[in-house]
Amino acid sequence: MRHALAAGLALTAAAMLRYEGWMLIPLLGVLLRKKPRLTIVFVAASMLHPTFWMIGNAVHHGDPLYSIHWASNWELNLMGSNEDLGPWEIARRIVFYPTMTLLGMTPILGVTCLLGAALSVRKRERYAVWIIPCLGLLLLLMLAATRGSLALKAKYTAILGTLLFPFSAEVYRRARVDSFRRGRTLLIGLLLAGSVIVFWSPPFINCAQFVPYFYLPPVRSVPQMKEQKSMRKISAMVNASLVSPDDGYISDFWGWGRSACTAWLTRMHPDQVFKAPGAPHAKLDIDGLASFVEAYPAGTLALSRGSRFERAIGFSDAGTAAIGEVSLSTRKSGSVRLRRSKFVVYRYVTAGRSGEE
Numbered sequence: 001m002r003h004a005l006a007a008g009l010a011l012t013a014a015a016m017l018r019y020e021g022w023m024l025i026p027l028l029g030v031l032l033r034k035k036p037r038l039t040i041v042f043v044a045a046s047m048l049h050p051t052f053w054m055i056g057n058a059v060h061h062g063d064p065l066y067s068i069h070w071a072s073n074w075e076l077n078l079m080g081s082n083e084d085l086g087p088w089e090i091a092r093r094i095v096f097y098p099t100m101t102l103l104g105m106t107p108i109l110g111v112t113c114l115l116g117a118a119l120s121v122r123k124r125e126r127y128a129v130w131i132i133p134c135l136g137l138l139l140l141l142m143l144a145a146t147r148g149s150l151a152l153k154a155k156y157t158a159i160l161g162t163l164l165f166p167f168s169a170e171v172y173r174r175a176r177v178d179s180f181r182r183g184r185t186l187l188i189g190l191l192l193a194g195s196v197i198v199f200w201s202p203p204f205i206n207c208a209q210f211v212p213y214f215y216l217p218p219v220r221s222v223p224q225m226k227e228q229k230s231m232r233k234i235s236a237m238v239n240a241s242l243v244s245p246d247d248g249y250i251s252d253f254w255g256w257g258r259s260a261c262t263a264w265l266t267r268m269h270p271d272q273v274f275k276a277p278g279a280p281h282a283k284l285d286i287d288g289l290a291s292f293v294e295a296y297p298a299g300t301l302a303l304s305r306g307s308r309f310e311r312a313i314g315f316s317d318a319g320t321a322a323i324g325e326v327s328l329s330t331r332k333s334g335s336v337r338l339r340r341s342k343f344v345v346y347r348y349v350t351a352g353r354s355g356e357e
Contacts, residue, residue, distance in 0.1 A: 005045050015046070024159070090146060098138060109196060113168045115171055117167040226257075235262045237333055237345040252307055290323045297350040302345050
């Protein structure tokens, strides 16, 4: 009984961090189906956080599953994930999570774990039932990804790899590793650890290249931001253009991490920063931007030339923009050529303040 309680409490703690923990509640509960009392204890303990979370959503938003529905709406409607959906994109979504699970574990270790799972199922070992939560979670992720309501992110495979990893012991047991000499065992361990280091470092081997045509992201041991050199240049130009503690900073969207990081590096109060939305179908809050420039009539404007935000504010080659009833004049501070666009930093002032700069 206490083991079921401890397992339930551990899972509800996991559910506080990731929604995958929610998915695992019924999948792990299946393993206790022949023991009703333990099942009740386990499910009751594991549902503590989800229950309080859903009550909070119902009180504040009128929808117990608001967070899940919000994420689905974000992908399907704001991001337009199913626009121009063809057979190749559907195939990519189907293979993404199983493939990235193995690549994320690194190929040698991933194949070892997969082989161990297959051997345990074939030999009908008692612990083979632990493949059920892993496969169930994988199928749920694949279904949501194929439907378009779940973004394709490698980080969602972390729990899949964690559930699959213990099956590697089956391979070691079949190979009778425990009978090897200490030096040989140490060598095998070093080779496995070395393979992980090599395959987790794109400068050595980019695992994603093993699966061509599907545009899979590279596997990295340490997350890295794209175009870091460009981001540093833009950040330096933005900071150099800010001349007063009362300045505002208006940023176009040029990447989820890069836009936020550049704004953070200004060390400005969040109220002094206006960021354009990144989702293709997210509404541009022009009224909010007009109020922003009235509150901060001078500051820095960072634009991705040709972007939706540039068109929305009516930015012209003459360096002027119209935001609602507020007119801006700008002076170029610098520019950086990105892979797909040109990013330009301007010093802006509202009409009637040009002489104050």
